Amino acid sequence: MTDADAVPDTEPREEEPTPLDLDEAAELTSRIIDNVERVIVGQPDAIEHILVTLFARGNLLLEDVPGVGKTMLARAVATSLDCSFNRVQFTPDLLPSDVTGVSVFNEKTREFEFQPGPVFGNVVLGDEINRAPPKTQAALLEVMSEQQVTVDGETYPVPDPFIVIATQNDVEPGRTYELPVAEVDRFTKKIRLGYPDEAEETELLGRLTGKHPIESLDPVASVEDVRRARETVAGVTVREPVRSYITRLAGYTRDHARLGVSPRGAIALVRTSQVRAVFEGRDYVIPDDVQTEAPTVWGHRVRTDTDVDGTAIVERALEEVAVE
Template sequence: MTDADAVPDSEPRSSSVSPLDIDEATALTTRIVDNVERVIVGHRDAIEHILITLFARGNLLLEDVPGVGKTMLARSVATSLDCSFNRVQFTPDLLPSDVTGVSVFNEKTREFEFQPGPVFANVVLGDEINRAPPKTQAALLEVMAEGQVTVDGETHPVPDPFTVIATQNDVEPGRTYELPVAEVDRFTKKIRLGYPTEAEETELLGRVAGEHPIESLGAVATVGDVRRARETVAGITVREPVRAYVSRLAGYTREHARLGASPRGAIALVRASQARAMFEGRGYVLPDDVKTEAPTVLSHRIRTDSAVDGGEIVERALEDVAVE
């Protein structure tokens, strides 16, 4: 039994995919955002953050209180993209193999066969990821960084495209585990949804009074569209002055915090800025794209020994570091 047989919907990762032109890609993102807004009220910026993360080949961490629509947002995006979607509810007794999969002995063939876990999908929602112990959380480290899972010495690629959207409960610290720094650093972005305004909540209640709109939501893009949009993002020009600006921002965080943004964080900022430029209909990155993306890309990677948090460090960096 081959890896391709064992892992449903898995396709080889290829650079032969032709990119969309900028106008097509911009129209695609607008179409997806508009479609998701049929379900999600008042969070257009959050929808854009998820799509930017997806097109930048990254993963996203959603931290907020329960009940504000984190799961519904992830599901709506996956449905709009006609992507495979799996949800993993993280609990204290969840095992790493419950996430990645396990090799099972087949009595008929007298061989071990890999049974893929829920991580084998285009969009994987890790719900309340900080409820599981660090060993189980670590099961995501390889797949988030490399797009593959290794079980019993055998490597299995996950479907392409692939992204993890993880939610984190921040109201029950006594019943949760802190995410390891290595895992946090693998999330391209960290965002919060927040509570809706009175008008937004009134609109939401009207939409769900009958059948929930998610039940009638259809796809407006294909997996192939996502792959092509990713190639478009990869081709967005990032000139040397912009790259140097990103490097200086990352350096500032390292000089003013116990733990600053890693090189992986700087790479994530460049890729997110490329995706932001595509959203704006441009084939090149401006410093303004970097400034827009820096708070959600860098803040969660920073650790300090004072009352000043990572978000404040990034704000100061954007104020103090000049664009040259």
């Protein structure tokens, strides 16, 4: 970012953009996925999950072992969208102000001036977020849900569109901190990348014998394209039977787990189902959209008293709750 870009925009947001047509939205999605796949091999579903989250105005949690491409995936998506990308390396000594920014006294003006932190970007990568203590992780709570930061009583909006893509390492539990439930609930989706298969890894090694492909990656979409796609999603119809179906699914998780899906989680499923409908070329949501999105949207929100994974509860709900 330039110095000018670093100053938070406190002016009123511009008027809502014109929605894309369904065909335009589908073409935009395909264009971005194809471009990211120039860098990321064998992960079309993961790329799609990020776009679903972005168009649903949410945040994404990537959990996996080191070295499978989590950070590079986030960078490739940001580059493809021609938007600002900031990275925060979470460490045990990281302070909340290192994330959000801090007010600094200006000797010339004799006034405090806000110096924005790295959270002021379109795509913000929180790398290895669980290496920082809960106090620092909590610095993201407001911005993840309200797209704004409050420092010393002053509120500053972050750029629009905005998404936090956080990664966490799941192989060193003794050296990391568990994410607070309130923070986990603010992640629209949680996904894993997994290892590539033999053919994919062979292709990956061939691509990286010279310069890294991220160095030659060009944008294929603009920030305005994302805003227009979001307006398309917002116009997708979610009829009462579908809303009732989501409510019954949420109720099932609350009845069969220590901590079920929150109303925020239900809203997230509605929004991601709207995106899924757009990807399928429809301006209305059907139960199939809900069933496709539910595992990655709800699995991390459900907690049990046993070792049963939350995703298993969600899948059981999908099997046992009837579509009416």
